[in-house]
Amino acid sequence: MSPTFHELTVAAVEQLTPSAVALTLAVPEPLREVFAFRPGQHVTVRLDEAERRSYSICSTPADLREHGLLTIGVKRVPGGAFSTRAQELAPGEPLAVLPPLGRFTTELDPARARRYGAIVAGSGVTPVLSLAATALGTEPGSTFTVLCGNRSAAEVMFADALADLKDRFPGRLQLVHVLSREMQPSELLSGRLDADRTTALLKAFELAAVDEWFLCGPLGVVRSAREALAAVGAAGRVHVELFHAEEPPPLAAAVEGGGTVGVRILLDGRSTEFAMERGERVLDAALRHRGELPYACKGGVCSTCRAKVVSGSVEMAANWALEPDELAAGYVLTCQSTPTSDDLALDFDA
Numbered sequence: 001m002s003p004t005f006h007e008l009t010v011a012a013v014e015q016l017t018p019s020a021v022a023l024t025l026a027v028p029e030p031l032r033e034v035f036a037f038r039p040g041q042h043v044t045v046r047l048d049e050a051e052r053r054s055y056s057i058c059s060t061p062a063d064l065r066e067h068g069l070l071t072i073g074v075k076r077v078p079g080g081a082f083s084t085r086a087q088e089l090a091p092g093e094p095l096a097v098l099p100p101l102g103r104f105t106t107e108l109d110p111a112r113a114r115r116y117g118a119i120v121a122g123s124g125v126t127p128v129l130s131l132a133a134t135a136l137g138t139e140p141g142s143t144f145t146v147l148c149g150n151r152s153a154a155e156v157m158f159a160d161a162l163a164d165l166k167d168r169f170p171g172r173l174q175l176v177h178v179l180s181r182e183m184q185p186s187e188l189l190s191g192r193l194d195a196d197r198t199t200a201l202l203k204a205f206e207l208a209a210v211d212e213w214f215l216c217g218p219l220g221v222v223r224s225a226r227e228a229l230a231a232v233g234a235a236g237r238v239h240v241e242l243f244h245a246e247e248p249p250p251l252a253a254a255v256e257g258g259g260t261v262g263v264r265i266l267l268d269g270r271s272t273e274f275a276m277e278r279g280e281r282v283l284d285a286a287l288r289h290r291g292e293l294p295y296a297c298k299g300g301v302c303s304t305c306r307a308k309v310v311s312g313s314v315e316m317a318a319n320w321a322l323e324p325d326e327l328a329a330g331y332v333l334t335c336q337s338t339p340t341s342d343d344l345a346l347d348f349d350a
Ligand SMILES: Cc1cc2nc3c(=O)[nH]c(=O)nc-3n(C[C@H](O)[C@H](O)[C@H](O)COP(=O)(O)OP(=O)(O)OC[C@H]3O[C@@H](n4cnc5c(N)ncnc54)[C@H](O)[C@@H]3O)c2cc1C
Pocket: 042, 053, 054, 055, 056, 057, 072, 073, 074, 075, 076, 077, 078, 079, 080, 081, 082, 083, 084, 123, 126, 127, 241, 242, 243, 244, 297, 301, 302
């Protein structure tokens, strides 16, 4: 079954920084399996019928199993609809939440000893807190290095939780704070996490041999990190999560000729056929026929709208979410896809 929204209750609200809160949600016993997640995944919150926002989970799967709690960290964006409202939420208030999704994660194995690394900035630390806590707790032989960029120490989200984690795993968690608007004792740690500084940090902390990297933050930071990692031969060992594309997706490619396209979609084992205009986004057309289709950002970053092309073809205007292996297997982001064939079949269950 495709995931559906469930009403959860806000159990606690903690002010993390002047502009960020941690919202802890109570997950009742019957829903714990539905909300079971892998570290690094995110949930989607519904604002109204059409508006949804995704938030990475910062707590661990063990917190959910043992205490029925799931925590997200929300940083206020100027003029932002949900991130502003989140600052005023109080315990006891309901929130409509879609169960966890996402591929910004890895398989953990207690028998394995690996080096994990993360390059994050701002609220990008949220999924990495869960990843680091879970990896270090599950794999006694593994280490985790977090390069964490912020403007100032006061703006570091989850600073206490990170420090607690460091106390729990002193020899295996390496925490490196880089501040752009506050001088630190080392010049290397004072400034923006651009490609040059990231390259210098990889060298200074001897990180070229890290087995798996997790990048999460603004597009500029993620791009610089990718560049620096590619230069040390680590490009194939990188997971990326973007929260916001910052650049609007380009308009759909000009479509040759007019007319309609015949589309068939499979969702929850049920097939629906409809005709859509060429040049329209597949998700928008499909939602008119199957309103329960999964989506969140409609901006090509969250991958909630992912489906597999069974026959026909599409062109994506933007893709910030799918990894090369998913593209090779035929997955597309339907919110970004316009058909380039006369007939199209998509499987949302794949
Ligand atoms: C997979 C995923 C995980 C995410 N996890 C987190 C998380 O853990 N913590 C968190 O705080 N946010 C997270 N986000 C971002 C979050 O979903 C929202 O985009 C963000 O909170 C803004 O929502 P809003 O309703 O307040 O702003 P909106 O009303 O949607 O937008 C207001 C204005 O801000 C711009 N804007 C929107 N989002 C951002 C952004 N992230 N940065 C800069 N400008 C923006 C918009 O273009 C618009 O101009 C995640 C996003 C994705 C896709």
